Amino acid sequence: MRWWPRGLRPRLLVAFVLVTVLGAAAAAWAGAGSASAALVRSAEQRLAGTVTGQITAVTPGLTHPPDQEALERLRTAVGPDTVVTYEGLVSADGPDRTTDELRAAVRTRHRLVTQRVTAEGTSWLLVGTPVVITAPDGSRTPSGIEVYAARDLTAVEQEITGIVRTAVLTAALALPLAVVLALLAAASVLRPVRDLRDTARRLAAGDMDARSQPQGADELADLTATVNTMAESVQTTMAAMHRMQTDARRFAADVSHELRTPLSTLTAVVEVLAMSADGMEPDARESARLAIIETKRLVRLVEDLMEVSRFDAGTAVLRLEDVDVSAAVRACLHARRWLGEMELVTPPVVWARLDRRRLDVVVANLVGNALRHGAPPVRVRVSEVGGQVLVEVTDSGPGVPEEVLPHVFDRFYKADAARTRTPGSGLGLAIALENARLHGGGITAANRAGGGARFVVRLPKEGRG
Incomplete structure (x- = not known):
């Protein structure tokens, strides 16, 4: 993913901020959802209880079977946006928002039923309930009267919107706090890493004494101690190798220098031998030829070794x-x-x-x-x-x-x-x-x-x- 930052510090910051903000958003959203659901349930129970109480207050004075006037009195007691039915009689105030589903539920269950609907952009709570006649002996029988009331939930929705807005604001306020915490966390985590980086650079530049101070007792401290141990081992090994190389170069230079005098003498002897080789016997002449060749080869080797030793010692100079x-x-x-x-x-x-x-x-x-x-x-x-x-x-x-x-x-x-x-x-x-x-x-x-x-x-x- 090209958009994902490459550096360790930006990645830590982005990851920490994302986790914090997402966590805060999830918690706020869950809290808002739970509060909204509880608010809706409370509103439903309150409105249904109000409708039930209004019906209960009027029911004892109703005649049975009720006439149109009784239905009107019951509708007026329940309030606006109410429909009261009894067989073919209907008393309504405002548009009838009752659904067939609600009517069927009331008639089959014989108890109060609620339903939420949206009409013309407004949320409504529909409350449907049958009117039950209670006899002196306590028995309850359906009267055939059905009451359907619609209650506007706009105020509840506004409260829910306020809760959601508060949740969003809470998540937004968590962003700067998350950035601050991420910077502090990244600084504490990356400080040992930066120290190790600086130590590694110094080691790479040839400073074998470079070390990092372990801090704490976590994995980074263990890594720092391991790097220090490795650096000490490398330093010891390099020092030993340097001593060996120095000794080897000094040995080659010393041997080459010491060989110059005897080789000069041997070269002079070989030149004399070469001038008199023609008068020798074949076997002696061949031996002399081999001696001349090997002596020249030895002289060349010594000269080359001395030249190499000058390069190694840094004493070779240009004469431009x-x-x-x-x-x-x-x-x-x-x-x-x-x-x-x-x-x-x-x-x-x-x-x-x-x-x-x-x-x-x-x-x-x-x-x-x-x-x-x-x-x-x-x-x-x-x-x-x-x-x-x-x-x-x-x-x-x-x-x-x-x-x-x-x-x-x-x-x-x-x-x-x-x-x-x-x-x-x-x-x-x-x-x-x-x-x-x-x-x-x-x-x-x-x-x-x-x-x-x-x-x-x-x-x-x-x-x-």
Whole structure:
């Protein structure tokens, strides 16, 4: 239902007001109905009693059988709007409002009968009764005389209308009282809810010390205590995780730093070994080749770990300068001897304010990934859209499996266990993404409709302050 309010406070107010007003209206209406029915019954009894008393006062002086004069005397005693009948004789004053139903009831029941009717917009009470002759011995016999009197109920209806108006006024007066009570009730109920909301927002914003004070001993107090317990548990868990992450990052940074010196020495030895490998025996030459490859891989891994540790520590900084992105991408591919293995599509000049070294790292990682895991042709396209520079790297290989796409930028993630000995460290794409984010940009990964993977780097032209 679109008209029903969405907020908890408006719903509580509307529900409380509706219940209160409907309850007051129902009570007032029931009271008005009961009072009206009692008023009508009282009026009927009073009017019927009056008619009976008037008949009783005249009956002893009537002759039997009565003549027209006796009927006239009886009619006059009963009052206006009265009809008195005896066999073929009739004495009437005013219009005869008697119904056939009333006449039949009087003649069959031989007692006083009343009926309410409406004529010409006016309510009438019809009273019909037979005149009974009481003998000296107390026996009662019908005299054959029937008296029908009509009494106006307008005054009674006016009283009923007044009662109904009072009931409506009472229900209307209950509305502002209901609103006030609803506001007070909503405030008392929603105050703990608002406190919990504020606490949840503070927790979501990272304030793990946020707590709500339980009030009372109801369900909301239990909920508040439960939320506090949950927040304390989350705080403890996050603190433990933070310590573990900090220790892990420090360990990686320390190990990487400590490995730099021995790796530099090992690299120098490997270079000497590479220069003298041609004069070795085949087995020794193959062992030397493997040692050279693995040493280079280890050096690359240590360099990547140190770069990641700088990102984690927040010490990575940009050295911005005006860079011709087209020329920088071309130089990156030329330095690695990749220009002959791919297609480069770029405008003559695309200027942007970037960190040239970090742009080189991004392009090298994406193109190297395409060459290792994709298939030719590999295409690099440089363009600018609005205030951004786009570097798109695509290949014609099988693409990235759908279940792998969400994880391609995860550290050390390798979709194929068979790739565990590939030259990559498993950190290349993660480092590329961190460098793009450092510029205020990002990288997206997807599959092309015609097959192959598609990585798009988006960097702001004006750089990031």
